[in-house]
Amino acid sequence: MARYLLKFTKTGNLRFISHLDVLRLFQRAFKRAEIKLNYSQGFNPHAKIGFAHPLSLGFESRAEYMDFETAFDNDTAELLEKLNGQMPEGMSLTGCTSLKETGRTAAAAAVTHADYRVVCRSAVDEEETAVWNERERVKRALDSFLGQGSIITTKYSKKKRRDVETDIRPSIISFEQSEGTDSPELRMRLLTGSNGNLNPQVLMTEFAKYAGKRFHPQNWIFVREEIYFTDRSGEVRPLNEFEG
Amino acid sequence: MKMTDLTEKVETLLAQVDKPASYMGGEWGSVMRDENEAELNYGFCFPDKYEIGMSYLGLQIIYHVLNETEGVYCQRVFAPGSDMEALMRETGLPLFTEEKKNPVSQMDVLGFTLQYELSFTNILNMLDLAGIPLKSCDRGEEDPLVCAGGNCSYNPEPLADFIDFYMIGDGEDVLVETAQLMIERKRMGYSRRELLEKLCQVPGVYVPSLYEPEYDETGRMTGHRKLFPDAPDTVVKRMIMDMDSVSYPLNPIVPFMDVVHDRSVIELFRGCTRGCRFCQAGIICRPIRERSAEKVKEYAEAQLKNTGYDEMSLLSLSTSDYSKIEPLVTDLMSMCRSRETGLSLPSMRLDSFSPRVLDEISTFRKTGLTFAPEAGTQRMRDVINKNISEEDILSATKQAIELGYNNIKLYFMIGLPGETDEDIAGIADIAGKISWIARKDPERRGKFNVTVSVSNFVPKADTPFQWAGQNTPEEFDRKHYLLRDLLKKKKGVSYQYHGSDTSFLEAVFARGDRRTGKSILRAFELGCKFDSWSESFDYGKWLQAFEETGVDPTFYSQRTRDRDEYLPWEIIDCGVTKKYMLAEYDRAMAATVTHDCREGCTGCGLRRFVECPVYEKVKLSDVSAPEHAPSEM
Ligand code: SF4
Ligand code: SF4
Numbered sequence: 001m002a003r004y005l006l007k008f009t010k011t012g013n014l015r016f017i018s019h020l021d022v023l024r025l026f027q028r029a030f031k032r033a034e035i036k037l038n039y040s041q042g043f044n045p046h047a048k049i050g051f052a053h054p055l056s057l058g059f060e061s062r063a064e065y066m067d068f069e070t071a072f073d074n075d076t077a078e079l080l081e082k083l084n085g086q087m088p089e090g091m092s093l094t095g096c097t098s099l100k101e102t103g104r105t106a107a108a109a110a111v112t113h114a115d116y117r118v119v120c121r122s123a124v125d126e127e128e129t130a131v132w133n134e135r136e137r138v139k140r141a142l143d144s145f146l147g148q149g150s151i152i153t154t155k156y157s158k159k160k161r162r163d164v165e166t167d168i169r170p171s172i173i174s175f176e177q178s179e180g181t182d183s184p185e186l187r188m189r190l191l192t193g194s195n196g197n198l199n200p201q202v203l204m205t206e207f208a209k210y211a212g213k214r215f216h217p218q219n220w221i222f223v224r225e226e227i228y229f230t231d232r233s234g235e236v237r238p239l240n241e242f243e244g
Numbered sequence: 245m246k247m248t249d250l251t252e253k254v255e256t257l258l259a260q261v262d263k264p265a266s267y268m269g270g271e272w273g274s275v276m277r278d279e280n281e282a283e284l285n286y287g288f289c290f291p292d293k294y295e296i297g298m299s300y301l302g303l304q305i306i307y308h309v310l311n312e313t314e315g316v317y318c319q320r321v322f323a324p325g326s327d328m329e330a331l332m333r334e335t336g337l338p339l340f341t342e343e344k345k346n347p348v349s350q351m352d353v354l355g356f357t358l359q360y361e362l363s364f365t366n367i368l369n370m371l372d373l374a375g376i377p378l379k380s381c382d383r384g385e386e387d388p389l390v391c392a393g394g395n396c397s398y399n400p401e402p403l404a405d406f407i408d409f410y411m412i413g414d415g416e417d418v419l420v421e422t423a424q425l426m427i428e429r430k431r432m433g434y435s436r437r438e439l440l441e442k443l444c445q446v447p448g449v450y451v452p453s454l455y456e457p458e459y460d461e462t463g464r465m466t467g468h469r470k471l472f473p474d475a476p477d478t479v480v481k482r483m484i485m486d487m488d489s490v491s492y493p494l495n496p497i498v499p500f501m502d503v504v505h506d507r508s509v510i511e512l513f514r515g516c517t518r519g520c521r522f523c524q525a526g527i528i529c530r531p532i533r534e535r536s537a538e539k540v541k542e543y544a545e546a547q548l549k550n551t552g553y554d555e556m557s558l559l560s561l562s563t564s565d566y567s568k569i570e571p572l573v574t575d576l577m578s579m580c581r582s583r584e585t586g587l588s589l590p591s592m593r594l595d596s597f598s599p600r601v602l603d604e605i606s607t608f609r610k611t612g613l614t615f616a617p618e619a620g621t622q623r624m625r626d627v628i629n630k631n632i633s634e635e636d637i638l639s640a641t642k643q644a645i646e647l648g649y650n651n652i653k654l655y656f657m658i659g660l661p662g663e664t665d666e667d668i669a670g671i672a673d674i675a676g677k678i679s680w681i682a683r684k685d686p687e688r689r690g691k692f693n694v695t696v697s698v699s700n701f702v703p704k705a706d707t708p709f710q711w712a713g714q715n716t717p718e719e720f721d722r723k724h725y726l727l728r729d730l731l732k733k734k735k736g737v738s739y740q741y742h743g744s745d746t747s748f749l750e751a752v753f754a755r756g757d758r759r760t761g762k763s764i765l766r767a768f769e770l771g772c773k774f775d776s777w778s779e780s781f782d783y784g785k786w787l788q789a790f791e792e793t794g795v796d797p798t799f800y801s802q803r804t805r806d807r808d809e810y811l812p813w814e815i816i817d818c819g820v821t822k823k824y825m826l827a828e829y830d831r832a833m834a835a836t837v838t839h840d841c842r843e844g845c846t847g848c849g850l851r852r853f854v855e856c857p858v859y860e861k862v863k864l865s866d867v868s869a870p871e872h873a874p875s876e877m
Contacts, residue, residue: 021501027552089270
């Protein structure tokens with residue numbers, strides 16, 4: 001048996017398929033590619049496939065990660081080639097690395113940060129596009145937004161049956177405008193995983209509210225650019241450098 | 245003219261709806277081509293939600309056959325969910341194709357499949373969302389042609405005002421022939437009317453606008469008057485006689501999202517000769533035509549390889565009737581096992597397998613066992629010609645328990661012709677006996693479940709019961725409460741029941757004439773759609789629609805037809821003669837059974853058109869003529 005970490009994209013229409021759909025898609029792709037996976041023991045055996053940090057439905061991604069266990073050893077380049085031939089449009093595999101066989105930590109559990117890019121779909125709502133195209137104003141708003149000591153959001157908690165307040169400021173590592181793009185675009189690095197977790201849509205909504213700007217999530221494309229883990233020395237590194 | 249691409253607009257809405265994956269297209273196996281290069285753009289329309297349509301084998305077959313046809317590009321169209329529809333209407337987005345997001349109104353032809361009567365309003369709703377005139381007579385030269393096929397087209401009259409032409413019977417050949425004529429039209433520039441006049445001469449094609457229904461003073465239909473001299477007197481269904489000669493989808497579309505049946509499906513054969521008298525499929529799909537075991541295995545292997553599915557299912561009307569089922573299942577089981585794939589065998593009769601194979605089958609996923617005795621007493625089963633005895637049911641139950649099944653589901657019908665309360669009590673009796681067998685076994689006590697699923701009898705066109713009146717909804721409800729109370733006394737039995745209002749509607753349209761179309765139109769205008777979904781079915785609106793269009797629905801559902809009455813669907817010849825069905829009706833009333841014609845031809849009338857392979861076999865195996873041949877041709 002052998003363990004691998006696969007990096008793939010989820011773009012275009014495929015941003016609308018759920019986490020479970022992606023799992024099913026890969027199980028079928030493995031079968032078509034005739035790559036034998038290892039199955040868990042027990043009454044209802046399932047393939048040993050795990051995903052790093054689920055992506056919100058509707059988001060695109062250039063950096064999805066999946067770890068899996070095969071029955072036999074494979075060459076990573078060969079795996080990549082065989083599987084790439086089985087991917088629908090919008091999903092392509094960009095890397096495959098070996099994980100330690102005995103690795104205890106699942107890739108999913110190691111995630112600490114993620115980068116996002118949020119792009120305005122200019123064609124949809126001219127007014128909204130115009131507002132966000134006033135780059136100087138957006139910049140000033142960003143500066144004063146981030147200058148706050150804390151940024152409190154409220155969200156209804158089903159478990160506690162009341163609104164709960166959270167300070168999202170510590171989860172924002174960086175948040176800035178992209179330079180020189182045709183459409184308004186923002187980039188951000190956010191805490192992701194067990195030590196803090198901020199959804200970029202929540203951040204955009206908060207910021208728009210703060211800056212008094214029109215913002216409809218459906219007029220924007222959210223793209224996850226990369227996810228990271230933090231190694232023992234404290235360095236934040238892309239997940240494909242993770243070894244298990 | 246270049247086709248419009250609505251992708252941007254559709255995508256903006258996807259973030260706001262439930263199940264966005266059902267509007268995405270681009271699935272594995274879907275055909276993505278340049279629609280502007282096609283000579284004929286075909287929209288294959290399934291009048292229900294994506295997850296229902298994608299579970300239907302016929303869709304995969306038709307999609308495959310059309311896309312294989314030179315010059316044709318076939319895309320799929322589904323009925324959008326209510327949330328999506330509301331957004332589409334609000335933003336002015338018209339109905340679009342699944343693959344390329346083209347407006348449906350720009351297609352050359354739209355083909356609807358008619359699987360159940362309760363989808364009829366969805367057809368009108370889809371045309372409306374597409375911005376296409378609902379009635380054939382209002383469509384212009386530039387509008388798409390609207391055609392239909394499928395089981396419900398054997399009574400084409402209720403939708404006759406809306407459908408330009410029907411294709412009756414097996415689709416593989418007639419779809420291609422009609423598509424070729426439509427391509428020819430584009431090259432030669434025929435008018436719509438000229439095209440329809442040519443189409444009506446293709447065998448199996450019915451063009452409703454070329455006929456006018458006639459009625460007598462009591463409101464009964466008396467005939468179809470031809471409005472075009474070359475239109476055929478009756479339209480004979482199409483039959484594929486050599487199943488190995490037609491191609492089968494080896495690269496079926498694999499949906500991204502979870503759909504009702506999400507697996508590889510292999511069709512073993514068409515037709516059934518058991519002759520249950522309520523069953524439309526048993527008549528219209530005659531005769532039995534099998535695929536060879538070689539082809540079945542070849543297709544199965546290819547589908548598993550191309551799709552990566554982890555489950556395969558065999559499909560036919562009565563799967564275990566396949567002539568060499570045991571060796572086939574054994575081979576398929578080992579194929580599936582080596583690919584770590586499950587094999588499910590629906591509609592199987594256990595008595596066709598040896599204990600060894602049964603043992604092997606039962607090592608696969610145990611999905612539960614189903615049985616369809618359909619009626620509670622032997623007398624009633626003789627009436628409907630369901631050849632299962634109580635002994636059969638009970639011994640199969642014992643066997644199932646031994647094989648380790650934990651539940652059994654029994655299907656029954658109520659409201660059958662000549663039914664008494666004794667027959668209802670018989671249903672409870674059988675369920676009680678089965679549950680008792682299970683409870684005797686100390687290991688099973690409390691673990692074994694019997695489900696009784698009861699549907700309401702709906703008399704269908706082209707069956708021996710096509711003359712029979714349906715019970716009133718009140719009568720159905722009374723029987724349902726009676727049965728419910730009887731079953732309450734039985735332990736370990738649960739009860740499922742279908743609403744009688746929808747069964748009543750089904751009966752109206754299963755045997756309705758052209759006038760009932762007005763009520764469908766009115767119901768649609770009042771907002772009826774997704775009538776088969778309980779959350780959207782609105783019986784009150786339907787009653788209002790009948791009232792406002794002056795249609796008495798009970799005239800169609802509850803009235804027992806006269807023996808010599810002209811039936812609105814007689815314009816279609818389903819292969820089996822009216823005389824045969826009438827003889828079967830009489831035998832039913834006398835509770836006389838008719839044997840399966842694999843034991844000897846009973847003269848159903850098919851041999852007027854084709855050499856019946858069942859007949860040929862019977863003749864060869866020299867079975868002497870049956871004593872009760874109900875009629876000769
Ligand atoms: S066995 Fe009876 S109910 Fe089933 S398909 Fe055949 S005729 Fe119809
Ligand atoms: S022609 Fe005879 S053998 Fe063939 S299906 Fe009809 S009754 Fe059966």
